[in-house]
Amino acid sequence: PHPWLMPNFWEFPTVSMGLGPIMAIYQARFNKYLQDRGIKDTSRQRVWCFIGDGECDEPETLGAISLASREGLDNLVFVINCNLQRLDGPVRGNGKIIQELEGVFRGAGWNVIKVIWGEEWDALLAKDEQGLLLKRMNEVVDGQYQKYVVMPGSYIREHFFGDEPELAEMVSHLSDEKLKKLRRGGHDPEKVYAAFHKAVHERDMPNRPTVVIAKTIKGYGLGEVGEGRNVTHQQKKLNEDELRAFRSRFGIPISDEEVAKAPFYKPAEGSPEMKYLRERREALGGYVPTRPEKSPRLKTPGLDEYRPFIEKSSGREVSTTTGAVTLMASLLKDKSVGKYIVPIVPDESRTFGMDPLFKQCGIYAHTGQLYEPVDSDQLLYYREAKDGQILEEGITEAGSMSSFVAAGTSYSSHGVPMIPMFIYYSMFGFQRIGDLIWAACDMRARGFMFGGTAGRTTLNGEGLQHQDGHSHLFAMAYPTVRAYDPAYVYEVAVIMLEGMDRMFAKGEDWIYYVTVYNENYEMPSMPEGCEEGILKGMYKLRDVSAKKPASRMPHVNLFGSGAILREVLRAADILAKSWGVNSTVWSVTSWKELRRDAQEARRWNMLHPEEPPQTSYLEDVLADAEGVFVAASDHVRAVPEQLDPWIPGGLFVLGTDGFGRSETREPLRRHFEVDAECIVVGTLSQLAKQGAIGVDRVAKAIKSLGIDPDKIDPASA
Template sequence: MNYKLDKPQIENEQQAIETREWLESIDYVLQSGGAERVKNILRHLQVHVQEEGVVLPFTANTPYINTIPADKQPTFPGNREIERRIKSIIRWNAMAMVVRANREISGIGGHISTYASAASLYEVGFNHFFRARNENQEGDTVYFQGHASPGIYARAFLEGRLSTEKLENFRNELMPGGGLSSYPHPWLMPDFWEFPTVSMGLSPIMAIYQARFNRYLEDRGLKKPSDSKVFAFLGDGETDEPEALGAITLASREKLDNLIFVINCNLQRLDGPVRGNGKIIQELEAIFRGAGWNVIKVVWGSEWDPLLAKDHDGTLVKRMEEVVDGEYQKYVVESGSYIREHFFGADPRLLEMVEHLSDEQIRKMKRGGHDPEKVYAAYKAAVEHKGSPTVILAKTIKGYGLGESGEGKNITHQQKKLNELELREFRARFGIPIADEDVADAPFYSPPEDSPEIKYLQERRRNLGGYLPARKPHAKPLKTPAESEFEEFYAGTEGREVSTTMVFVRMLSKMLKDKEIGNLVVPIVPDEARTFGMESLFRQCGIYSHVGQLYEPVDADTLLYYKEARDGQILEEGITEAGSVASFIAAGTAYATHGINTIPFFIFYSMFGFQRIGDLIWAAG
């Protein structure tokens, strides 16, 4: 029997053959010439078709899958089982801390769900990446997400740094024996926390300017160059704060490859989804890639790898991309059969792909942020990346492990109490060895000092240089300038009219020339130096720029020309009071962070800008 193919069928087959030939050609180039050669060819192709009038649709997004494919993952170096047990104990103690505090004083607050979603993100960091400061290494700076503080306290408890009494007094700092502050707070816990990270949105901008200030110190010869990193942990909902994303182009412009953002994308904020009708990971990827950051997405756990390997025609990836975040949140609270029907059931090929999996197996397929191997691969790629800052977008579940009491639900951010049944379920899920008769009291649990868990935890921290967070000021006292330097100011102006700003600039100039402290003075100006008559300092001290000055300024033939230099002393921040105060904080805390007594001066023009940054001024205090 003869079958006659109609014209559309023939054209479709021809297009499929052409597409396959192009893909095979690209595969050949990839194997023979490598990734850079492929990129070069694709760039030439894009230019060629654009010259021929073909307009390609713009996208700053990559597919909604992990940036690092399974076959490119490094081998996980730790003991997965012991690390899982440590993480489970920390989860329990963090939860117990909040539950017990709210039993004692109803409404005292605290957060369970944020750390529950981010536990793997933190534990992989603590066990393999976060280096402490000591006499042999500079160490890393970590800005911990404020709402995750119970988990950080719970880990310090296992390390032996915090007592049971301290945990019992969570959010009760004035109790006998002392307590623990609600959020990271160096004033209340000066030996523990380095930086305040609440209100939300403060830590991202502070981290950016901290990373830049680290480079400033190196370029000016005030500290030795190092490979230390600045990590900032924040939530996806937090990125709606203007300060969170407002300075990200500074980081890429300055090529701050010492900066790593880790955004916990649990898709939920206090009232509901962060982007119910969209995809927050894709939105953030476009923003950061557009700003010049290296973006690493950690979307799917290892259980998805075999399915993606079989997805030769892209049907699964297409389905992953078309489902919105609100629907993904719905899957969290539904059964495996629901996910089979509503996610995989959209296409017969997808149903066939999971026909060998039970409903329970489908329900337990993890998101990437809960898979230590995926998280480790992302962190390793981030710390090894050169030339630009990195952001890791990790997909998680808010309230992970809370089960029916709050996992993935809109009310989970406010979850502060668990009943006895919920405590039993939590204990069983994470294998906490607490007796039935004790579980209702939500007791804190710590294994014996000689247990495999504690020995492993302590060994990992020893290998990374010690504990963190920890604040250890170690700067030497400065020698005060001679009083004779200021005698002219004591005498006054003898009837001459002189503006306050002129006197201040004169005082600043004298301090900048002082042999003892001059090199440590950090003038910080939000684009108002000429207003204050400070342009003489351009030539005297230079304006800091990591790349120096790549152009001839228009006023090069004048005495007070605009001089940028790699070792410049002035931080000319542009029109950003928030950025200026973030630099002020970095410089003002350098005595504790680096053992260097820098002396910052934030010089602002009027209250119109100053009144906008009350939170950052509080953080500075």
């Protein structure tokens, strides 16, 4: 049951193991954030996260627990179900997972409550004056404890209590059947209740998170069918005899005649059980799970209010990153939406030019700033504040994305439409935390993700570890991600303001992924009438005509996105000046949106064969286009190639397949064959393929433009 199938019911799906714990930590921190900023009183809210002991091997499960204690998250409780077993076998067959987890959490500053043994053990422990029973409990490893589950009481008597005469005497009054029924703490309702009560009301350390570690048996109640056995996870159904045994063991009032139907048992409405359940839920504020969407719609600003962002930069060179951050700073001052914006950054604020926001908004710190920063004498000093607005997460994209999820689902979980704006190195987004992004989509989160320092050739000098050329390929697979690759600040502005409107004025469930670059160049003003094309993915930017066009030369259509659009424009000029080729340059802002729309039209036509066929936006804007179609971007070729089925005669694509390199932009673009000269050669090769020019002219261009035809293939370099 997930929010897309049950949108009014399922609130916090956690997709892969390990994601629930890290998202719970940052959810609890975000609740404090809302409280400290005066946006909502969350003082009575508590975040509970239920985890398996095997799940603790996932790095995300334990990787952020120090943040929880550091931030004083007394509103957070982990409950770890330690049945000692994972899918294939024991979690720590030769060790003790409970002691291991206790040490980890105590070391991280958490309150630790253990629920190990049921009340049947209390009398035995009370008689253990020499500590022999406790010693035996501590020396038996988890794999052996699992063996006791599947063996009779006589085996337990011999192998657990039999090593010491005093221990054997301690249980001599108990039958083998009673030994078998000695429960583990997680199956004792009173012990579990006491642990939960202590977690809420009697913590050893105030202002700290709490973990309840409970020892249980996997498949408890299934008996020989699956209780404590390695195959328990594969046990999908019970036969009639097994159902009858399960019914009898737990005293479920279902007759022998009904058992075979495996009916769902619900106590009568007026029964003590139902009365108690309803009273408790009403006292706690309502039923869970539930997923209400009760947040108000925001009045989002329009483009007219931010006209400087669509005007020419007048000789001043800026990057699209600067444009996006400057617009963010302006929106933070907006009276309608400013207080709802949550800037999120993983220790790259200065990289992206966000340090002016330190003074403007402050960096969130629950304790406030307890020290004088080293740059306190400067205007843009590092300012932390209890009511700070920026979430400076440190070097953790996973933590940052977890904050994005908490903020992006706040419209539902809190009834407050917060607007996360998460900016990071684009290489460390979909590639590194794609699972969390998928979870955000699943949870119908809303917000902006900015892939900064994007482009395999635009981020120069940092090598293959940082140079992203494939995040847009990943983004293609995420249903609610609208992925854009703008080249100009006016495109960024149109996309951001439209995103604000769709997500927070109209309440649509989207995540806007926008790649922004660190290359500085003069920004043109927005051409008239291109707003629709920017949002739908493509618009005609410019016609480039040759002074002396070659006779019978087919027209050329050049597609470009992001920083490589400027190389496409330069290629168009070379084609016109040196080869007499007329061209139209198209700015592609979203390869994905073009494909999404084209696929929708194709699907509709398949299912409505008797209706007049629909055409996509891409087909409409290219209805009168003909000739050669060439695309270039700072991303792998597979991104533009997805448009090939809808391009007349097909689409020839240049891209940045392969590992990045530590070089400057010009050599990088030549290496990956996306500079203007390579675009020219690619275009001429397609004209030769159509028979419009001879192949000798392509060879001439390769030589005159200084391209080495025998250089290494970048895709395999």
